[in-house]
Amino acid sequence: MKLSNEAKIGALTVIAVVLLVIGFNLLKGKNLLTRKKTLYAFYDNVNGLMAANPVRVNGLQIGSVSGLSVTNANANRIRVTLSIQPDINIPQNSVASIVSSDVLGAKSVVISFGNATVYLQNDDTIQTAPGTSLTSELMSNLKPLSGKIQDALTSLDTVLADIHTSLDNQTRDNLKSSIAELNTTMKNFSQVSDSMKVLVGNVNTITVNLKNNDDTINSILSNTKQITGALANANLKSTIEDLHKTVNRLNAIMGKVDSGEGSLGMLVNNKKLYENLESVTYNLNLLMEDLRLNPQRYVHFSLFGKKNKAQPLPAGQAGLSGDTLK
Template identity: 35%
Template structure:
């Protein structure tokens, strides 16, 4: 009897150990076998970025479940995609339009699922497939910055090497000498500026008087130039008026018949006589061109001049 009782206790303890082992194994996988308050949902990814089973599932930073299983999609149309099954406590509410993101779970690089809840639309029911996205973690953000930093460091190293090659002992000595000369020049400039300040302060009254004299002189010159301009303009206007008066006298004399131009303009007989004389002179010149022998007689041997006989043409 005692032996049977002992065997019964050993068997009962073994069952308890097996139950605890099964519960712990399920808990690590995200399934609480002692609790029926969990719902399972699914999400599909082309790349899970290191997500593992039993990874944490959270909403607004609060843990609400775990990743239960990860396996490949057996549908030929979606070959290569991964299906992630995760559990969420029943009292958590979100709609089918919610998004499940794979996010970084700390600096150590662990991954977790983050549900971005949406409350628009129908309520998500156990077994629904939700939309999945892969979030950008800290290290992926730092990768471009790391590349830029490495490029900047390499550029700095190249510049430093070139500077070290350029700045030999002779160059450094020359630079030091140049800096000393620059310091000397700057000291001289400072001394000169101080001397100028002292000179200006000592002669402040004289400079003010000189500037006042220059201003008065410029004002007087302006007045003189304005007076000369007025006198010159007055003289020119008087000459123009005199010339206009003379022209008016000449034109009025011509209009009244005074002087040669006036008589020529007013005396029609004189004009007719001049016109007739010019016509006779023109006929005489034409006759001399056509019959020059009538007017010029020349002979080397003293030939007697023939008497002119008038022809019909003449």
């Protein structure tokens, strides 16, 4: 049996309507395929609660808001219909509150379980209590801090007033002078920093040069090591002892000279002997000069029997008369 096109269109229309109804109810939080337990809650103000908003217990969603309606023409009492999972047992003294679930202001119904042993049944009414929004909770938490903030601001105003009072002209001038000196110090520090950069550059250059002359430095160190080894192997102790003995002998000799012992001591310490020696030396020089100028006085020899005339001594010098020095 073939279906006509009209029958096919009608069947598709019915199916579409059924799916539309099911989808619409799902969007509203209703599941037509699952039987729910219905509870009612009455509020003076629902604070923007809407259908399909969640119903939670201890943060777990156990149902949703299936509808809202007014109980009288004045709309001063609103009935909220809650669809709850049938396997959830809610004590009769439980309380339902409307709260903000996020910072955007989305609402939800939160049920606080009581301790009764009798549970709510389908179409029962649950007790309600005014809910708290996230903003009100935040404000209540900030309220104790507002007094402290006010006290802190008052203290800050007092401190600023004291600072302003204490900053007389002299203090302000000193402060300006300190700031100027600080700026000068920072400039000097900048110059020192530039000098440090140059110094670091020079150190780097020296390091590079040392690295390039590594072989030469190694050779110098090797030679130094050899010299040090030779000095270590030498009998320095004996040499130092001999030098010490020589110094002691020189000290002994100088002591004798200072005390006038011996010829050198007498010569150094006896002034009369020194003057006699100086006189003898002077006369000996005159004698040698006279011998050079007048040898015939001392050697009487002539090849032809002719006597030479005596030559005078240089001016300022004593001459000889006979055998006597003048």
